[in-house]
Amino acid sequence: MIWREKRILLIILALVLAANALFFFTYRVQYQTRLDTLDARLDQVQSELDRTRAARIRAEQTLKSYRKVENDVLMVFNEHWATQPERFTKLFTEVTRLAMASSLEPSSYSFAKGEARQVSGGGRGKETLGANEVSISFGVSGTYEQIRRLINLLELSRQFVIIEGINLAAFEGNSLTLDLRLKTIFRDEQPKGRAAQNRL
Numbered sequence: 774m775i776w777r778e779k780r781i782l783l784i785i786l787a788l789v790l791a792a793n794a795l796f797f798f799t800y801r802v803q804y805q806t807r808l809d810t811l812d813a814r815l816d817q818v819q820s821e822l823d824r825t826r827a828a829r830i831r832a833e834q835t836l837k838s839y840r841k842v843e844n845d846v847l848m849v850f851n852e853h854w855a856t857q858p859e860r861f862t863k864l865f866t867e868v869t870r871l872a873m874a875s876s877l878e879p880s881s882y883s884f885a886k887g888e889a890r891q892v893s894g895g896g897r898g899k900e901t902l903g904a905n906e907v908s909i910s911f912g913v914s915g916t917y918e919q920i921r922r923l924i925n926l927l928e929l930s931r932q933f934v935i936i937e938g939i940n941l942a943a944f945e946g947n948s949l950t951l952d953l954r955l956k957t958i959f960r961d962e963q964p965k966g967r968a969a970q971n972r973l
Contacts, residue, residue, distance in 0.1 A: 849933075860932075861907070864957055867932045868909060875923035879911035908937065909955045920951050933957055 865882075872879055885908040913923070920941070927936060938954035 860959065864932050864934065865909070867930055868911075868927070868934070868955065871926040871930065872911075872913060872923060874926060875915070875919050877913040877915045877919055877923055879913050881911065883910045884908065885910070904958045904960050907957055907959060909957075910953065912950065912952045914948055914950050916947050917949055920949055923951075923953075927955070 869879075887906045887908075888904075913920070924936065924939070927934060935956045936953070937956040938952075940952040942950045
């Protein structure tokens, strides 16, 4: 028979086939393991990338919020908490305008100026803020609705003004007398010492 004559060749071919099959299955297992490792690594890197992107977005939002707060603080510092020469006329004009809009006419105004202070820690007394307080006092007479409108307009005003005191008394019939004391703060024109360093 022919296979007996070619027995050595067939044995060699069978051994080569067996070796190839063994190599193929071994390589396949190792290749699959390597693929699985690479897939796991890809998932890990993708997860890290997603976390990094999320952190970057949060950082950008934080920076944007910081910039907005910084701009708002600068606006308050430069416009609403300006020095007395820069803002007092605007404030007084606004108070007068609101009184007229409420159909009330103050007969006179009085002003008082003092240094703004805050209580410092440790019970050492009060510390200078580098600002001045100015009080505006005036009296008006009118109906309850007019007085309520004036107070409401003052509270809604864009000027930095605080209603520090109200004294209300009945006058005649529906007429009421209101003594109103407003307060505002102006930063010093040339802040000194620690107050200058701690501005806003």
